[in-house]
Amino acid sequence: GAGVSQSPSNKVTEKGKDVELRCDPISGHTALYWYRQSLGQGLEFLIYFQGNSAPDKSGLPSDRFSAERTGGSVSTLTIQRTQQEDSAVYLCASSLVPENIQYFGAGTRLSVL
């Protein structure tokens, strides 16, 4: 079946602009995660959605970052007033609970000029 889908695959924006990144999880997966991966770095947790529970936003680096998940499926990560340090690959993953094996999307490479 279809895996985790992310769009766009690449995004180039100017400093100060807002961007929206989209994630389509695997159908039926109730858990959804966003991570940030800077060049040569590990996976930095951003936010976690599980079913109808309140999201865990403990990893969001600033109030410029927000995310929502509509209808328990598609999720959008929004970065307002982008800065150059926001440049990174943003990865989305989904999983079934309680199996908790994460399946990752291909990521969105964000470049802030």
Next chain:
Amino acid sequence: GENVEQHPSTLSVQEGDSAVIKCTYSDSASNYFPWYKQELGKRPQLIIDIRSNVGEKKDQRIAVTLNKTAKHFSLHITETQPEDSAVYFCAASTAPGGSYIPTFGRGTSLIVHP
């Protein structure tokens, strides 16, 4: 919160040699330890995982060992091949139930020379 340390950051081996990557974690409540492989420009993919009720798990050339007392776990790859070249990430978390948010190590870049 959980802290995961991963070593080495880079590992270079000759084809056919074994490779070992080690991770330590800080939260004794962690009970699920997955390993992911990320090839250049690709997405991370799960290659093996272990839960705290077992000490070792094998899948062909790959094995993972867990020492809960010492709070460390290791990935072992035998008879390495060039296609094993990738970045490997370990992670630790509590599962199942509750908020399952794994903490990842910083990754090990494995280079297998033909």
